[in-house]
Amino acid sequence: MKIAFVASEAFPFAKVGGLADVLGSLPQALKTLGVEPTIFLPWYWGIQGYYVGEVEFRFEGRLEQAGLGHAEHQGVRYVLVGLGDFARDRPYGYPDDFRRFVRFALATAELLRDFEIVHAHDWQAALLPLLRNLGWFKARTVYTIHNLAYQGVWGSQDFYAWTGLPGETYYGAGLEHHGTINLMKAGIVNADAVTTVSPRYAWEITTPEGGEGLDGVLRAHQHKLRGILNGLDTQYWNPATDPYLPYPYHADDLSGKGQNRRALLAQFALEDRPTLGVVSRFAHQKGIDLIAEAMDGLMALGVNLVVLGSGEPQLERTFTWMAQHLPGRLAYVQGYNEALAHHIYAGSDGFLMPSRFEPCGLAQLIAMRYGTPPIVRAVGGLLDTVRHWETGFMFDSADAGGVLHGVREFLKHPDREAVIRQAMQQDFSWDRPAAAYLELYRSLLGH
Incomplete structure (x- = not known):
C-alpha cells in the first residue's frame, strides 16, 4: 500500500510542534506493517537533501517550477518540494503563510498520481482533498x-486568481466560511475520512465550546470523523537509554531518577521541596498564564517550579520577573533547550499541564514515561491518557483555583512512588495508533 503523507513539518527535518513528532514516527510504525510511506514537505532553508528534478504547476495563471529534493530517515523516503518562499529560517509566522x-x-x-492514499495534515495541506475531488489525482x-x-483563513479576493480553481467551489466544495476562504473547512468537507489526535478531542470539536466555529461542519461530517490517539517515540524518549540524562533509570530501579532530581535542584539552586516541571509553548491554549496567577498559592503549598518555554512576550517577562523575586523556589529558562527538557522530565517530582484545550498532548506522555506524574486539566487527549490518582492527577477548572486543586491532589497522595511505577508501565508506543490507521486506510480501499 503506497501512502503519501503531506504536512508542513516532520521530525527531524523541520519541527515547530507536535505535528512534526507524528510525521516523524507514524510513517516508520506503518512501514513495519508493510506500508510504503512517502512524506512530502516544503524544502525549508537548512534541510539537507539531494536534488532530483522539478515539477511544474500552475499559479497565478502561469506555469511555475518547484525543485524537488530527496531525503531519507529511518528507511522512510521524504520528498522536499522547493519553492523560493520557503527558503527562510522558520516554517511559519510570516504574513504570506497562506x-x-x-x-x-x-x-x-x-x-500524487501513483499513490493509493493521500494523508493530509492540518490546514497547510487541507486543499488536497478538494484537488483530488476535482480530478488532480x-x-x-x-x-x-x-x-x-489554526484553520488557514484568508479573504477570498486573491484565492481564485492564485489557484485558477472553478468559482463554484467557493460554496459547492466547502471553501466559504463567513465570507472568507477556510482551508480546514474544505479539508473536512472533501476528505474521505477525517481524523483527529485523540478520541476525546474528536468529540470536543463537535461542540460549540470546542469547535472553533466549525462545530456545525464537523457534526454534519461526524460519520467520517474519528479520534486516533497519538503515540510516542519510545526509543527516543526512554529514561533507561536517554543520552541527555546523567543518571539513566527504569521502573524497576528508580535510584537514577533521584540522582537526576538532586542534579536539577543543584543546577538551579532550588530548595529541597516537591518540584514541578513545565516544558511548554507560552500560548493561551497551554494555560501558562494560569500558573502565573496561581504562583502565590503554589509557593504557599511548598512546591518549587522549573519552567522552560517561550512564546507570548508578556508571559516571558512575567516569569523572568517572578524567577528574580523567588530565588530557590522558581527557575525559568526562556526558549527551548532539548537537553534541559529531558532533564526536567526526569528530575521533577510532578509535571504541570493546565491546558485550556489539548488535542492530544505529548508532554504528559513523556512525563509518564519518565516517572514524573503529570498534573493536567481534564480535557482532550489529557483525559484520554492520564488516570487520576493512578498515573497522574487531574483538575477541571481553567483558573488558578483549578491549578492549585491539582497540585493539592498530587501532594496529598499517600504513595506517589506507586503512581510513578504505574505511569512508567503504560504503553504509549505507536503500535496501536499505526494499526488503527492501517485499518482506516484498508477500509477506504475496500480491502
Whole structure:
C-alpha cells in the first residue's frame, strides 16, 4: 500500500510542534506493517537533501517550477518540494503563510498520481482533498486535524486568481466560511475520512465550546470523523537509554531518577521541596498564564517550579520577573533547550499541564514515561491518557483555583512512588495508533 503523507513539518527535518513528532514516527510504525510511506514537505532553508528534478504547476495563471529534493530517515523516503518562499529560517509566522502553503499544495498535488492514499495534515495541506475531488489525482484522502484553532483563513479576493480553481467551489466544495476562504473547512468537507489526535478531542470539536466555529461542519461530517490517539517515540524518549540524562533509570530501579532530581535542584539552586516541571509553548491554549496567577498559592503549598518555554512576550517577562523575586523556589529558562527538557522530565517530582484545550498532548506522555506524574486539566487527549490518582492527577477548572486543586491532589497522595511505577508501565508506543490507521486506510480501499 503506497501512502503519501503531506504536512508542513516532520521530525527531524523541520519541527515547530507536535505535528512534526507524528510525521516523524507514524510513517516508520506503518512501514513495519508493510506500508510504503512517502512524506512530502516544503524544502525549508537548512534541510539537507539531494536534488532530483522539478515539477511544474500552475499559479497565478502561469506555469511555475518547484525543485524537488530527496531525503531519507529511518528507511522512510521524504520528498522536499522547493519553492523560493520557503527558503527562510522558520516554517511559519510570516504574513504570506497562506499563499506559501497554497502554492505548496498545488505543487505537491502534481506528484500524487501513483499513490493509493493521500494523508493530509492540518490546514497547510487541507486543499488536497478538494484537488483530488476535482480530478488532480485518484487516491483516497484522509485529513487529520492536529489543532482546530489554526484553520488557514484568508479573504477570498486573491484565492481564485492564485489557484485558477472553478468559482463554484467557493460554496459547492466547502471553501466559504463567513465570507472568507477556510482551508480546514474544505479539508473536512472533501476528505474521505477525517481524523483527529485523540478520541476525546474528536468529540470536543463537535461542540460549540470546542469547535472553533466549525462545530456545525464537523457534526454534519461526524460519520467520517474519528479520534486516533497519538503515540510516542519510545526509543527516543526512554529514561533507561536517554543520552541527555546523567543518571539513566527504569521502573524497576528508580535510584537514577533521584540522582537526576538532586542534579536539577543543584543546577538551579532550588530548595529541597516537591518540584514541578513545565516544558511548554507560552500560548493561551497551554494555560501558562494560569500558573502565573496561581504562583502565590503554589509557593504557599511548598512546591518549587522549573519552567522552560517561550512564546507570548508578556508571559516571558512575567516569569523572568517572578524567577528574580523567588530565588530557590522558581527557575525559568526562556526558549527551548532539548537537553534541559529531558532533564526536567526526569528530575521533577510532578509535571504541570493546565491546558485550556489539548488535542492530544505529548508532554504528559513523556512525563509518564519518565516517572514524573503529570498534573493536567481534564480535557482532550489529557483525559484520554492520564488516570487520576493512578498515573497522574487531574483538575477541571481553567483558573488558578483549578491549578492549585491539582497540585493539592498530587501532594496529598499517600504513595506517589506507586503512581510513578504505574505511569512508567503504560504503553504509549505507536503500535496501536499505526494499526488503527492501517485499518482506516484498508477500509477506504475496500480491502
